[in-house]
Amino acid sequence: MMSGATGQNAGQCPLCGAGAAVGLLLPGARLAASDASRDLAIAVCPACGFVFQAGADTPDYDAFIRHAYEAWDGATLFDFPRRSEDNAAAADIIARHSRADARVLEIGSNRGDILALVKERLPGASILGVDPATHGNLPVPTLRAFFSPQLFSSRFDTVILKQVLEHFADPRPMLAGAREVLEDGGLLYLDVPNLERILEGRTDAFLLEHAAYYSLGVLRAALPGFEIVEAREAGSLRIAARKLPGAAAAAFVPPADGPRLAEAARTGLERLARAREAGKAALAAHAASGGRVVFFGAYNCFRALYREFLPLLGDCPRAVLDDAMRGEREPVFGLPRIETPGPGDLLLLCSNNAEVLERMWARATELGGGAGGVAVLRPWSKFLRADGTTDGTTSDLGA
Ligand SMILES: [Zn+2]
Numbered sequence: 001m002m003s004g005a006t007g008q009n010a011g012q013c014p015l016c017g018a019g020a021a022v023g024l025l026l027p028g029a030r031l032a033a034s035d036a037s038r039d040l041a042i043a044v045c046p047a048c049g050f051v052f053q054a055g056a057d058t059p060d061y062d063a064f065i066r067h068a069y070e071a072w073d074g075a076t077l078f079d080f081p082r083r084s085e086d087n088a089a090a091a092d093i094i095a096r097h098s099r100a101d102a103r104v105l106e107i108g109s110n111r112g113d114i115l116a117l118v119k120e121r122l123p124g125a126s127i128l129g130v131d132p133a134t135h136g137n138l139p140v141p142t143l144r145a146f147f148s149p150q151l152f153s154s155r156f157d158t159v160i161l162k163q164v165l166e167h168f169a170d171p172r173p174m175l176a177g178a179r180e181v182l183e184d185g186g187l188l189y190l191d192v193p194n195l196e197r198i199l200e201g202r203t204d205a206f207l208l209e210h211a212a213y214y215s216l217g218v219l220r221a222a223l224p225g226f227e228i229v230e231a232r233e234a235g236s237l238r239i240a241a242r243k244l245p246g247a248a249a250a251a252f253v254p255p256a257d258g259p260r261l262a263e264a265a266r267t268g269l270e271r272l273a274r275a276r277e278a279g280k281a282a283l284a285a286h287a288a289s290g291g292r293v294v295f296f297g298a299y300n301c302f303r304a305l306y307r308e309f310l311p312l313l314g315d316c317p318r319a320v321l322d323d324a325m326r327g328e329r330e331p332v333f334g335l336p337r338i339e340t341p342g343p344g345d346l347l348l349l350c351s352n353n354a355e356v357l358e359r360m361w362a363r364a365t366e367l368g369g370g371a372g373g374v375a376v377l378r379p380w381s382k383f384l385r386a387d388g389t390t391d392g393t394t395s396d397l398g399a
Contacts, residue, residue: 006270010043010054014170014212015222016254018047022054023269029208030307032300036067037307042206042213042269048254049261050218051195056211057169065167065209078324080139081116086353090162090238091117093230094189097240100124102157102187107131107147107178108164112140115160125158149180156181161190163236169211171222172252179225184245188226191236192219197354199268202275202397204379205352207304215265217255224252235355275380275397280312282383282397286346286375287316294341296360297350298322298330305350305379306333321347321367343373344386350379 010020020043029040041054055061081087091114098104101124106115109129116139119127129142130151145151159178165171178188195213198205206213216237220228226241255261287293293313295302298320319338320330329336341347347369349360361369361378368374371388383397 006273010041013043013045013048013050014052014057015050015172015218015252016045016048016258018045020045020050020052020054023051023266024206024273026206028308030304031067031208032303034067035307036064038064038208040206040208044262044265044269046259046262048218048221048252048258049215049265051213051215051265052169053208053211061211080111081113083117086236086356087113087117089232089234090114090160090189090191091121093232093238093240094118094158094160094187095121097187097189097229098122098125098158102126103154104128104158104160105130105152105156105181106160106162107174108161108167109140109142112138112142114162115140118160128156147174147177149177152181155183156186157183158187158189161188163191163193165190166192166210166212166214171212175223179243182243184243186243187229188241188243189239190241191238193352194233194235194237194354195265197233197235198352199265199272201354201357202268202272202379202381203352203354203357204276204301204305206272207352215261217257217261221253221255235353272380278397279377279380279383280309282377283309283346283348284312287313290316291375292317292319292342292345294318294338294345294347295320295335295350296322296347296364297356298325298335298337299350301352302330302350303332305348341367341374343368346375346377346386348377348379 006022006025008022010022013020022041023044024042026040028037030037043054044051095118100122104118104125104127106129109115109131112129115127115129127140129140130145130147131142132146159182168174192214193205195215223241225244227244228239228241230240232238293316318335320335321338347364349357351357357378364376369376370384373386375386376384380397
């Protein structure tokens with residue numbers, strides 16, 4: 001199915017049923033958690049503007065991706081709870097819209113970092129997570145299971161779906177389940193990667209692990225039965241919505257500007273594909289000259305990029321730099337960890353969040369990027385050469 005090029009038929013849109021077309025094809029894409037690979041075809045629905053992974057609604061994909069979750073190893077890198085700006089922003093919104101004594105459920109709670117941060121802000125709240133991951137001792141009460149409304153005999157005041165919906169080709173069964181376990185008037189918090197920001201920054205955020213990509217317009221349309229009380233657009237789309245009383249959700253109604261959203265997505269995906277090739281060529285040229293490649297950020301984005309770029313790197317020296325990481329070496333590939341890059345290094349920014357990448361770019365400049373003799377590559381929008389000049393007359397990768 002995925003041997004063709006962009007523009008090829010990508011099957012039916014999971015939301016509205018219209019015929020969709022491939023907008024981006026990444027052959028042999030990698031998972032963060034293992035060396036397994038698979039072609040990744042990103043489809044665009046011309047009618048409603050939904051962007052999704054073609055074939056992600058098949059049993060074949062389910063079997064493949066289950067492997068990624070089984071190999072998940074998120075517990076070792078960070079202190080608990082992880083106080084990233086993203087986590088803090090989510091916990092702030094949740095606390096602001098929740099009752100002081102809320103019964104809070106997080107679906108896909110992983111270690112429970114968000115729940116712990118919510119509990120700090122709402123000491124009177126009770127917290128519960130549900131997640132199939134098989135970590136050791138979890139610091140918050142957690143049901144080890146895939147979420148199903150039948151697991152619960154009572155309802156919750158607040159339900160959290162943080163970085164969950166993007167893993168489903170069709171978000172509606174999960175949203176209906178979350179609605180079922182919520183009290184009328186209860187709060188649903190959800191966040192997903194922000195498609196418009198991803199395309200704007202030509203960010204490397206199209207992943208085998210992600211089945212769906214949302215603009216605010218499409219996400220709003222996918223939430224009948226809820227009233228949105230707060231929507232924030234940053235690297236993530238963050239939504240706080242109240243459950244409206246009454247019957248279950250109505251049918252999906254495509255947003256009025258669906259065709260415009262679709263055209264913006266198609267154009268953005270084409271630019272990303274061109275810039276990605278230009279960036280990979282710059283990386284390969286640096287490695288071929290024997291220069292050191294320093295991966296800035298040593299978490300999931302790094303892992304997937306490293307697996308993909310291994311053949312490009314040849315024998316060049318390599319290291320990681322990550323302010324939040326401890327230890328002499330990063331744990332998956334054993335690359336040495338360094339505190340600062342040196343002249344002649346190429347610093348590759350490893351994040352798929354546009355906000356995080358902006359902070360990393362600023363930090364890379366402090367660490368010697370450009371004039372300090374360190375080249376900086378931001379996938380896939382900017383390349384700053386080691387002599388301080390950019391690629392051509394601008395820092396644009398040429399898309
Ligand atoms: Zn559609």
